[in-house]
Amino acid sequence: MEPTLAHYLAVSGLLFAIGLGGVLLRRNIIVIFMCLELMLSAANLSLVAFSRFHLVNGLPDYNGQVFVFFIITVAAAEVAVGLAIIVALYRARQTTHVEDLNSLKF
């Protein structure tokens, strides 16, 4: 038996849910950032699955894979900038715990 589109979408949704749960429940800003990466990857999995299951001229729809390529590139740039911000934040406050970073809270 072969896995169907529903299998891939369900697994991708569960991975997204794990990432979302991490963002909501964890308090370490670096771990939250890793969970954001998990959510981006979950979206990539569903895009690749849609690309494989929607044939164009007998081959996968490569537009979806090009889209995933762009997402991975932007995510890499985002990680670089985000980690630089975290390092700057750590220099200023000596903490990576989100509950200690509340000066913007009213």
Add this chain to the structure above:
Amino acid sequence: MSLFLFWVFAAMMLAFGAGVVLLRNPVSSAMCLVMSFLGLASLFFTLDAYFIGIIQILVYAGAVMVLFLFIIMLLDLKAERARKFNIPAMAGGIAVLAGFVGILYKVLASNAEYLHAKPAFTVPFTSDVKAVGAALFTQFNLPFQIIGVLLLVATIGVVVLSKKELK
């Protein structure tokens, strides 16, 4: 066989993904994330997306995770102390998750079109890299060049952010 491999890779990806969220030590979280990305890359291979799978391993499991580990060790993060649970936040988080998974289940169960196996290729499948490259350099040439500018801006931005004194 193909379904068995799918479940092996999916279980690997989801179990290590759960490890990222559940483990207290940031270094263990990062290592779990690497394994989770390897499982995800294997799922890309099962979908005949070899180029994207390789890129996933090179960029995510390679470059991005090295950057994460480098920063974790630079900041010398210790395992998180157990703090008292913020009960409303936790309940809210779990409610949002349950709602999300419920909607996912309803959507997937609603449409029988999702339950077909992979359609077979009608044209011989040769090179995945060639096809993605052709799309990238013809139809998506402008976005591709804009991505180059984005990477340049990100590089300059990181250098500026990492300087000791911002003027």
